[in-house]
Amino acid sequence: MDSLRPFLSACGGVLLTITVVRLLAFVSKGWRYRSLMKKLEKMGKPMPEHSSLLGHLLAAKTATEELPPAAHSSYILDRIARKMEGNMNGPPAYYFDSFPVSTPLLVVRDPFIANQVTNHPQVSAEKPTTLKDWFEPISGRGGMNLFTQNGQEWKHDHNLFLPFFNNSNLDATMPDVVEQMLIFRNILRKRVQSGELFRMESLTQPLMNDIIGRVIFNADLGNQTSGSHPLSDTMLRQLKLKFAANNVLDNIGQFNPLRVFSIWNNSRLLNQHIRNQILKRVDAFRDVKARHEQLPFNSILDQALESYYSEPDRKQSDLLDQGFLDLLCAQLRMFFFAGYDSTAATMSTCCYLLSKHPEAIAKLRAEHDRVFGRNVAACPGMITENPSILNSLPYTQAVIKETLRLFPPASAIRMGSKDLVLKGRDGTEYPTEGVSVQTSHFSVHRNPECWPRPLEFLPERFLVAPDHELYPAKGAWRIFEYGVRNCTGQAFVMKEVKAFLAILCREFDFRNCYDEVYADEEIDLTNVDYERAYLVEHGAAHPRGEFPCRVLLSGYVPGDVQ
Numbered sequence: 251m252d253s254l255r256p257f258l259s260a261c262g263g264v265l266l267t268i269t270v271v272r273l274l275a276f277v278s279k280g281w282r283y284r285s286l287m288k289k290l291e292k293m294g295k296p297m298p299e300h301s302s303l304l305g306h307l308l309a310a311k312t313a314t315e316e317l318p319p320a321a322h323s324s325y326i327l328d329r330i331a332r333k334m335e336g337n338m339n340g341p342p343a344y345y346f347d348s349f350p351v352s353t354p355l356l357v358v359r360d361p362f363i364a365n366q367v368t369n370h371p372q373v374s375a376e377k378p379t380t381l382k383d384w385f386e387p388i389s390g391r392g393g394m395n396l397f398t399q400n401g402q403e404w405k406h407d408h409n410l411f412l413p414f415f416n417n418s419n420l421d422a423t424m425p426d427v428v429e430q431m432l433i434f435r436n437i438l439r440k441r442v443q444s445g446e447l448f449r450m451e452s453l454t455q456p457l458m459n460d461i462i463g464r465v466i467f468n469a470d471l472g473n474q475t476s477g478s479h480p481l482s483d484t485m486l487r488q489l490k491l492k493f494a495a496n497n498v499l500d501n502i503g504q505f506n507p508l509r510v511f512s513i514w515n516n517s518r519l520l521n522q523h524i525r526n527q528i529l530k531r532v533d534a535f536r537d538v539k540a541r542h543e544q545l546p547f548n549s550i551l552d553q554a555l556e557s558y559y560s561e562p563d564r565k566q567s568d569l570l571d572q573g574f575l576d577l578l579c580a581q582l583r584m585f586f587f588a589g590y591d592s593t594a595a596t597m598s599t600c601c602y603l604l605s606k607h608p609e610a611i612a613k614l615r616a617e618h619d620r621v622f623g624r625n626v627a628a629c630p631g632m633i634t635e636n637p638s639i640l641n642s643l644p645y646t647q648a649v650i651k652e653t654l655r656l657f658p659p660a661s662a663i664r665m666g667s668k669d670l671v672l673k674g675r676d677g678t679e680y681p682t683e684g685v686s687v688q689t690s691h692f693s694v695h696r697n698p699e700c701w702p703r704p705l706e707f708l709p710e711r712f713l714v715a716p717d718h719e720l721y722p723a724k725g726a727w728r729i730f731e732y733g734v735r736n737c738t739g740q741a742f743v744m745k746e747v748k749a750f751l752a753i754l755c756r757e758f759d760f761r762n763c764y765d766e767v768y769a770d771e772e773i774d775l776t777n778v779d780y781e782r783a784y785l786v787e788h789g790a791a792h793p794r795g796e797f798p799c800r801v802l803l804s805g806y807v808p809g810d811v812q
C-alpha cells in the first residue's frame with residue numbers, strides 16, 4: 251500500500267492540475283466573451299439587456315418561459331428579438347451571449363444582411379469550431395464532417411462526395427427511390443383500411459432511412475418491410491439522447507454522466523454498423539469492377555471508392571487504409587443523418603399543410619393530371635422511366651418551397667472575421683470579429699419586410715412575376731443557404747419530395763388530428779403563432795408530435811387533361 255502512495259499522490263496532482271487549468275481556461279473564455287459583448291453594448295449595437303455575470307442567459311430564460319414546452323431554439327431567438335425595444339418585429343440582427351451554452355452569436359434575421367455573409371469570400375466558407383460539438387454524437391471523429399470542416403480538408407472531402415450529386419446520377423437513383431415510395435404507399439393503404447390514427451413521421455422516417463441506405467451504401471435496410479434496422483435504431487436512439495436535454499438552459503442535463511456514457515456507447519455502435527456497411531460494399535464494389543459491370547447509379551460510397559482506387563499506385567485488391575476508413579465512417583454517419591432526418595420532417599409538414607389547405611391539394615392534383623395523365627397508377631412508372639419529368643411540376647415545387655419557408659428544418663452558421671462588418675438597410679454596422687454569425691432561417695422566412703402575409707401558406711409566392719406584391723425579396727428564401735457551403739443535398743431533396751407528392755396526393759387525403767391528440771392540453775400557443783405543429787428540436791427542427799393524422803382514400807377522379 252505504501253508503495254502505491256507516491257503513485258496515487260502523483261495521479262491526484264495531475265487531476266488537480268487538469269481541473270485548475272480547465273477552470274482557468276473556462277473563466278478566461280467567459281471573461282473574453284462578456285467583455286466583447288460589453289464593448290459592443292457600449293457602441294450601441296442591438297442586443298437585449300446584458301449582464302456581466304450572466305450575459306443574455308436571463309433573456310433566454312424569460313423567452314423560453316413564454317413559449318410552449320420544447321419549442322425549438324429558433325422561437326427563442328426570435329422571441330428575444332421581438333421583445334427588444336423599438337420595432338415590434340425586432341431588429342434585423344442582434345448580438346446574443348449565452349456562454350457557457352454557446353459562443354457569442356450575431357443572430358441575422360434579414361436577407362439583406364445574410365447575403366453579405368454568403369457573398370464574403372472568406373466568411374462564406376468558414377464554419378465555427380464549436381459546431382463540431384453539436385455534430386460529435388452524430389458523426390463521431392470529434393464532430394469532423396462536411397458541415398464542420400474548413401480549408402483544404404473540407405475541399406478534399408467535398409470533392410470526394412460531390413459527384414454523387416450531379417443531376418444525371420441523382421436521376422439514376424430515382425427508380426430505387428420510387429420503389430421505396432411504393433412500399434410506403436402500400437403502408438398508407440393499410441392505414442386507410444384500419445382507419446387508425448398514427449404519426450406521419452413514424453412512417454416517413456423509415457421511408458427515408460431505406461432510401462438513404464440505398465443511396466449511401468447500396469444497402470437494403472428494410473425498415474419499412476422488416477421493422478427497424480439496427481443502424482436506423484441506433485441513430486434514432488442517439489438523437490433521442492442528444493436532444494433529451496436540448497433546452498438552451500439545461501446544462502446540468504448535458505453533463506449527466508449516465509447520458510454522456512450512453513451517447514459514447516451509441517456512438518461506438520454507430521461506428522460498428524457503418525463500418526460493417528462500408529466493408530460489405532467494398533467487396534461488392536470490387537466484384538462489380540472486376541466484372542466491368544455498369545452500375546445503374548454510383549452510391550455516395552461508390553463515388554468515394556472510385557476516387558480512392560483511381561489514385562496512382564493503388565490496386566483494386568488493396569484494402570482501405572485506416573485513415574480513409576475513419577474518414578468514410580464519419581462522413582457516412584453524417585450523410586445518413588442529413589439524408590433522412592430533415593427530408594422526413596419535410597414530407598410530414600407537406601402532408602400537414604395540405605391537410606389544412608384543400609385549395610392547394612386541388613391545384614396540386616390538377617398539375618399531376620396535366621403532367622402524368624389521368625391514369626394515377628401510371629405515375630410511379632413514368633418517374634422511373636423519365637425522372638426529368640419531375641422538372642415539369644412548378645406548383646408542386648412551390649408547395650414544397652412554401653412548406654420549407656414556414657417549417658425550416660435548419661439554419662446556417664459561419665465564423666465571423668475582423669474583415670467583415672455587416673451593414674443593415676438603415677446603415678447600422680455589425681462587426682463580426684469574435685462572434686459566430688447565425689442566420690436564422692426561421693426569422694428570415696417570417697420577416698414581414700420580405701414576405702407579405704408572412705404567416706399564410708401561399709405557394710403562389712413562388713410563381714408570380716417580379717412586379718407582383720407576393721414576389722419574394724432577393725435571398726429571402728434561403729432554406730439550403732447560399733454560397734460555397736450551401737446544402738450539397740438540395741437537388742436530391744427536391745426530387746424526392748416532388749416524387750413523394752406526385753405518387754401520393756391524388757390517391758390520399760390527409761386528416762389533421764392535432765385537435766384530437768392535444769384536445770386536453772392547456773398550453774399557451776400565442777408565441778408560436780397559435781400553431782399546434784410548432785417546431786421542436788430533434789436533429790433538424792420537426793413538427794411537434796410528428797403530425798398525428800389519419801389517411802383516407804381521396805376518391806379523386808382525375809379531370810380532363812387540358
Ligand code: HEM
Pocket residue numbers: 396397398408585588589590592593596658659660661662663664729730731734735736737738739740742743
Ligand atoms: C429538407 C432537407 C434539407 C435541408 C432543409 C437542408 C439544409 C441545409 C443547410 C441550411 C445547410 C447549410 C448549413 C450552413 O450553412 O451552416 C446544409 C448543408 C449540408 N447539407 Fe443539407 N439540407 C437538407 C437535406 C440534405 C440531404 C438530403 C443531404 C445529403 C444527402 C444534405 C447534405 C448536406 C451537406 C453535406 C451539407 C454541408 C455542406 C458543406 O458545408 O459542404 N442535406 N443543408
